[in-house]
Amino acid sequence: MLIFNKTYFHPSTFILVGIPGLEAAHIWISIPFCIGYITALLGNSAIMYIIKTDQALHEPMYIFISMLAFSDICTTSTIMPKSLCIFWFSSHEINYAACLIQVFFVHCLSAVESGILAAMSYDRYVAICYPLRYTSILTNQLIATLGIAILIRAATVEIIVIFLVQRFQCFKSIVISHSYCDLMAVVKLIYGDITPINVFGLFSAAFIIFFDVIAISWSYSKILRAVFRIGSKDGHLKALSTCGAHFVVIVVTYVLALFSYVSHRLGQENIPAHVHIFLANIYILIPTMLNPFVYGANTKRIRERVLRMFQCRKDHVPTLR
Template identity: 50%
Template sequence: MSSSNWTFSHPSTFSLVGIPGLEDAHVWISIPFCSIYILSLVGNGLLLAVIKTEPTLHEPMYLFLAMLAFADLIVATTTVPKILCIFWFRDHIIHTDACLTQIFLIHAVSTMESGFMLAMAFDRYVAICNPLRHSAILTNWVIAKIGLGIVVRGAVLLGPHPFLLKRLPYCTTNVISHTYCEFMALVNLACVDPTPMSAYSLAVAFSCGGLDFVFIVLSYILILRAIFNLPSKEARHKSLNTCSSHVCVMLVFYIPAVFTYLTHRFGHVAPHVHILIANLYLLFPPMMNPIIYGVRTPGMRQRALHILGIRSA
């Protein structure tokens, strides 16, 4: 280890391995990674353009969806370009400040994504359980305050992460067996007991994503109870259809997130499997969210085709 990289056990750079055990296949693995990233950029950019230019979509659900799309773009752009540099150019080195910034953005913005999904669930709850007051409750001012509150919560609760990591002594190695900088990956490199930091991270994760998921489930229990009390089958089907896109997006986000979090802390899976799932958690939702809403929302699909200059059948 060169002395230029180390000063009193605090490295100036870290080295990202990529996917351990699959180094020879990095070029091939980069093909789906790059394709997913391009689809995420195009899909979320188009989704934002559609919501901005289509007045009928200036509703709470789609405004929260626009916030989610913007967060998806940040998460994808924070991670994929560096991953592709590792895969294509074997550029494994990342400056410590860039690594800590990546950690903050990944965790803080992922927390914001969870909050936006909770806001979307709240919108569906009000729209179905109290439809006559929907527009009065979720005004543009209220939507803006909810969005700002979600952003502030993510920034404040995850803000200490990089500062805590920077103070840790890394006295053994600066090599991270991952494709991107991750909080627990750096904690496990430090020559200190990781238990307190792991407990802190777990508490923050539960107070954000865990509680968000609990409240989303409670919202849908109340929503389903209201739907099944509707008098006609047609009304029940229409109400369920308005929730289906959000449910799909929620499952795409939370299932990989829970699996990644639990296996990283408690599981015993092969490193390359864990890292592939961790990347899936970051890359798959940004690609799928625009597809889910584009397919299931006729107005959005038609507007997207119009922007692209494609005539719908």
């Protein structure tokens, strides 16, 4: 690694600070982060296991839920192990290639989750508006096609972003004021004109979010129209209850993402650095941790399956005489 006039030419490693200004409290900060990570892993793994082992849950709605659970596991596992190593062992170094890989997966998986939420809104639309044709419309082939399209869309955008970043060889610093390799945190270190990265990053994020939000809004507008055509109040509640968990997940995910994005783009001078980092971590950790509980509590068949599992364990506990 060559250093010339405080410019780092093709660095082999970066240094992740963690939570800037709160280095002395890293060990305490790690506790809620670790609990959240373990909760996300166990909760999402349980959801996937329940759906996989129960033949009655091999339906489009539950397939999408399992896809979301797998995406959540991958997302948290992309950032949390390294962040915890920083907090626990002061392991601040990260390889240049590993850093770019982390940038790719963090943003790619966020785009994948957004796409899955849009696909799930379409699933709810078909279930409520065309209940008799539900399984004939949402075939396994269509679900696979949607999943592949969502993955290709996200991967293509992020590959272009990584290509644009990798074109630059000089960096102002190798110290990243973050607990993981976030795109904007890395881009700020680049020595040169970063306009193409900023423009493409803004355009691609806006395009993905705009497309998915439009798809979700369209689906729910159709759902509401169909629901209010139902004559009975019980019919209204039953139809809306099938969308309850999904709607909660959408609100939590997009509100946190919007708050993190606005604070990062517009509040740099007014919001302390450690607040930015907390928001960036919460934006990823909170939805992945809450999603299993939201679906477990609001999806009747998953809830019943969980209760049966606990009942079976209770029945098999030996009694002492």
